[in-house]
Amino acid sequence: MGTPWRSTSFHHTWYGDMGDNTLPDQVKGIQELAKRYAWIDINRVGIWGHSGGGNTTVDAMFRYPDFFKVGWAESGNHDNRNYENDWGEKYQGLLVTNKDGTTNYDNQANQDMAKNLKGRLMLVHGTIDDNVPIGETYLVAQALIKANKDFDMLIIPNVHHGYAASTPYATRRRWDYFVHYLAGNTPPKEYKLKAWPWY
Numbered sequence: 001m002g003t004p005w006r007s008t009s010f011h012h013t014w015y016g017d018m019g020d021n022t023l024p025d026q027v028k029g030i031q032e033l034a035k036r037y038a039w040i041d042i043n044r045v046g047i048w049g050h051s052g053g054g055n056t057t058v059d060a061m062f063r064y065p066d067f068f069k070v071g072w073a074e075s076g077n078h079d080n081r082n083y084e085n086d087w088g089e090k091y092q093g094l095l096v097t098n099k100d101g102t103t104n105y106d107n108q109a110n111q112d113m114a115k116n117l118k119g120r121l122m123l124v125h126g127t128i129d130d131n132v133p134i135g136e137t138y139l140v141a142q143a144l145i146k147a148n149k150d151f152d153m154l155i156i157p158n159v160h161h162g163y164a165a166s167t168p169y170a171t172r173r174r175w176d177y178f179v180h181y182l183a184g185n186t187p188p189k190e191y192k193l194k195a196w197p198w199y
Contacts, residue, residue: 021059058073080105082136123137156170171193
């Protein structure tokens, strides 16, 4: 939902509900595919993403804890009240605080749903991210700790929003995470990926 080049009503149906993150569509799509293809194991669904995808990954793990079993969330903007105003305002509107202290941004704040986590979740962030501040990931980590939930975290020193020369390491760790926790297999120990050609 919210895809461009469709009707105005289709495009605007998502407005004011960033927490939706198209997840109902994704869950329904996977369920429909699993009905058609026997090789899809509907009991082992994983999700990963970077930036907005990191936000969506955590959102998926918290909103659909019985559906998504493993999540890998990189550099997520988990609460858009702490991110670029041109992003949140474009899809959620201006921040409005109600008399009871709630806001129109509460429905997209991942940390507020941390208590729902059931599966395996890895949070990843670079320490000098100048796009999505690392504090966004710390918000989720703090909420998970408060909710007494187990989770994993990988903080990569001295990298920005993209992981530069650390990309092969982060990629290998992500692959290992899914092989181990989703497939139930043992990945090769410390397999070394070649450096990306642009580093």
